[in-house]
Amino acid sequence: VTTGAAELLALSVREAGRRLAAREVSSRELVEASLGRIAATDGKVGAFLRTTPERARAAAEAADARAAKRERRSELDGVPVAVKDLFATKGAETTAGSRILEGFRPPYDATVVERLEAAGAVLVGKLNMDEFAMGSSNENSGYGPCRNPYDLLRTPGGSSGGSAAAVAARQVAATLGTDTGGSIRLPASFCGVVGLKPTYGRVSRYGVVAFASSLDQVGPLARDVADVALLLRTIAGRDLRDMTSSSRPVDDYLASLEEGARGLRIGVPREWFGGGLEPGVEEIVRRALGLYEKLGAKLVEISLPHSRYGIAAYYLIAPAEASSNLARYDGVRFGVRAADTRGLKEAYAETRERGFGAEVKRRIMLGTYALSAGYYDAYYLRAQKVRTLIRRDFDEAFRACDVVAGPVAPTVAFRLGERTADPLEMYLADIFTITCNLAALPGLSVPCGVHASTSMPVGLQLVGRPFDEATLLRAARAVEREVGPLPPPGAV
Amino acid sequence: MTLSLDEVRRIAALARLKLTPDEERTFALQLSAILDHVRQLEELDVSAVEPMTHALADVPGLRPDDVHESLAPEEALANAPAREGTWFKVPRIIE
Numbered sequence: 001v002t003t004g005a006a007e008l009l010a011l012s013v014r015e016a017g018r019r020l021a022a023r024e025v026s027s028r029e030l031v032e033a034s035l036g037r038i039a040a041t042d043g044k045v046g047a048f049l050r051t052t053p054e055r056a057r058a059a060a061e062a063a064d065a066r067a068a069k070r071e072r073r074s075e076l077d078g079v080p081v082a083v084k085d086l087f088a089t090k091g092a093e094t095t096a097g098s099r100i101l102e103g104f105r106p107p108y109d110a111t112v113v114e115r116l117e118a119a120g121a122v123l124v125g126k127l128n129m130d131e132f133a134m135g136s137s138n139e140n141s142g143y144g145p146c147r148n149p150y151d152l153l154r155t156p157g158g159s160s161g162g163s164a165a166a167v168a169a170r171q172v173a174a175t176l177g178t179d180t181g182g183s184i185r186l187p188a189s190f191c192g193v194v195g196l197k198p199t200y201g202r203v204s205r206y207g208v209v210a211f212a213s214s215l216d217q218v219g220p221l222a223r224d225v226a227d228v229a230l231l232l233r234t235i236a237g238r239d240l241r242d243m244t245s246s247s248r249p250v251d252d253y254l255a256s257l258e259e260g261a262r263g264l265r266i267g268v269p270r271e272w273f274g275g276g277l278e279p280g281v282e283e284i285v286r287r288a289l290g291l292y293e294k295l296g297a298k299l300v301e302i303s304l305p306h307s308r309y310g311i312a313a314y315y316l317i318a319p320a321e322a323s324s325n326l327a328r329y330d331g332v333r334f335g336v337r338a339a340d341t342r343g344l345k346e347a348y349a350e351t352r353e354r355g356f357g358a359e360v361k362r363r364i365m366l367g368t369y370a371l372s373a374g375y376y377d378a379y380y381l382r383a384q385k386v387r388t389l390i391r392r393d394f395d396e397a398f399r400a401c402d403v404v405a406g407p408v409a410p411t412v413a414f415r416l417g418e419r420t421a422d423p424l425e426m427y428l429a430d431i432f433t434i435t436c437n438l439a440a441l442p443g444l445s446v447p448c449g450v451h452a453s454t455s456m457p458v459g460l461q462l463v464g465r466p467f468d469e470a471t472l473l474r475a476a477r478a479v480e481r482e483v484g485p486l487p488p489p490g491a492v
Numbered sequence: 493m494t495l496s497l498d499e500v501r502r503i504a505a506l507a508r509l510k511l512t513p514d515e516e517r518t519f520a521l522q523l524s525a526i527l528d529h530v531r532q533l534e535e536l537d538v539s540a541v542e543p544m545t546h547a548l549a550d551v552p553g554l555r556p557d558d559v560h561e562s563l564a565p566e567e568a569l570a571n572a573p574a575r576e577g578t579w580f581k582v583p584r585i586i587e
Contacts, residue, residue, distance in 0.1 A: 103571075104571055107567040107570060107571075108563075200547040200548060201548045214546075214547045215547070240555040243555070244548060246548065308532075309532065312532050313530075313533065316533075323507060332572075332573070333572055333580055335571070335573070337573035342584075343583055343584050343585070344584065344585045346510075347582070349508050350510055352507075352508055352509050353512075361509055361519075362522060362523070364507050364509065365504065365507060365509070368506050369503050369523070369527075372503065379530070382534075385538035385543045386533055386538065386541075387544040388543060391544060423526065424525055424526060424529055
């Protein structure tokens with residue numbers, strides 16, 4: 001029996017894994033379907049910066065050989081996946097979306113790539129993103145924008161725009177992204193897929209190009225909650241090469257997934273429903289909250305009084321850390337160096353001027369200013385104290401509730417070019433996601449409906465207690481079961 | 493405007509960025525607007541608040557200081573824009 005490519009592309013990771021185990025399909029067939037779909041659609045979408053067909057075909061062949069001997073390594077063995085171009089892939093170009101890293105071939109794999117491949121997953125390519133993960137629309141990519149599969153005139157969100165668009169466009173069933181201020185949850189919401197930012201420390205950052213090291217976290221995106229749970233279980237856990245990775249045991253997130261919402265206390269922060277939230281988005285999010293009551297959960301009004309300071313604190317802390325992390329791009333050890341310069345200092349400055357895009361320079365400037373002599377206490381230190389206040393808000397809230405729920409973003413996906421002139425307006429897309437990073441908590445976006453006037457997807461954001469991804473995923477699954485799958489994107 | 497052109501030039505020099513005159517003007521405006529926005533943090537009394545210096549409550553601690561295999565010189569040098577022998581080669585330092 002031959003299965004049509006369209007059917008293979010619609011499979012979840014788990015269902016593809018089951019068919020591989022039953023030998024109803026081969027990894028080679030799945031990989032060819034995926035590469036074919038990318039070739040046919042990515043001219044429009046722009047989710048991939050490049051595919052890795054040789055690596056993929058070799059891995060698929062090995063996976064098929066294991067399946068033939070009944071030696072599959074995991075449910076993921078033989079399933080095609082893709083990762084944001086922020087993850088180091090040994091010998092395969094890794095640019096972080098920046099021209100300054102054009103041609104860079106890392107000498108090692110990121111831990112998460114290593115863990116996915118050790119589980120047998122097949123890497124088919126590297127995904128588009130905002131340069132160095134700085135952006136909310138994928139328009140800051142040094143290699144051209146990515147577009148939303150639901151409407152090609154709209155952005156997929158950012159910075160993990162390619163990671164969300166590839167899943168929505170059925171190019172692959174699952175991807176990895178990173179989230180520093182909303183970079184997984186925002187694109188997941190805009191593209192109608194599930195995206196999880198784990199607790200800070202749950203997943204290793206080794207081999208992930210650093211943006212803001214106290215906020216960056218790796219997470220999965222997929223078309224359903226159970227696939228996200230499966231991927232998280234695969235990549236999570238202590239890594240001796242990342243000092244900030246936690247040694248807490250990794251839960252079996254799939255085991256408790258179907259336990260439903262009964263008995264859960266869902267906290268609804270009043271600050272997230274104030275001005276700025278577009279009424280059409282609010283309507284869908286409120287309806288999703290209503291589903292929880294129907295399912296036997298209890299809605300509790302909570303307050304996160306320092307939420308409104310999130311953007312301000314973030315835009316001091318993240319650029320400060322970025323200005324330090326990005327000092328390494330000096331054209332000496334890797335990447336592109338400006339030619340014909342006089343002396344080392346000029347080589348540094350010319351290399352960085354030509355290699356970095358506008359948003360990256362803006363943030364380096366902002367961070368350098370915030371850390372410079374005489375300003376450190378007024379800006380960076382004060383922001384770190386406000387970060388404590390934001391975390392305390394959540395600690396207080398979690399005495400009254402088990403999960404915090406609300407919108408992911410104030411609007412549906414906006415149009416390309418709509419916000420590029422005003423950086424501050426772009427930053428406000430992250431107003432509801434950013435406090436979760438500052439507080440180091442796990443958060444996710446699960447599709448909860450389609451916006452009435454634009455037909456664009458809307459996500460529900462859930463934020464959980466530290467390391468309680470299990471409850472978060474269970475609560476997301478309860479809503480997903482009620483809402484059902486969104487209509488597939490019409491533009492590809 | 494919060495940030496003068498001179499300050500923009502001073503920060504750019506600290507950050508090892510060689511901005512064009514256009515970028516200097518644009519950044520002066522944009523960074524001023526962002527700094528005006530972040531100034532709202534001054535509303536808060538944080539005198540008795542500890543800064544959040546670690547994202548994790550329980551920092552796992554250091555790994556044992558054992559010898560591990562690391563990159564071979566050829567691997568470490570493979571991406572260098574310029575090299576000589578087993579060194580990274582840079583432009584003249586003394587001008």
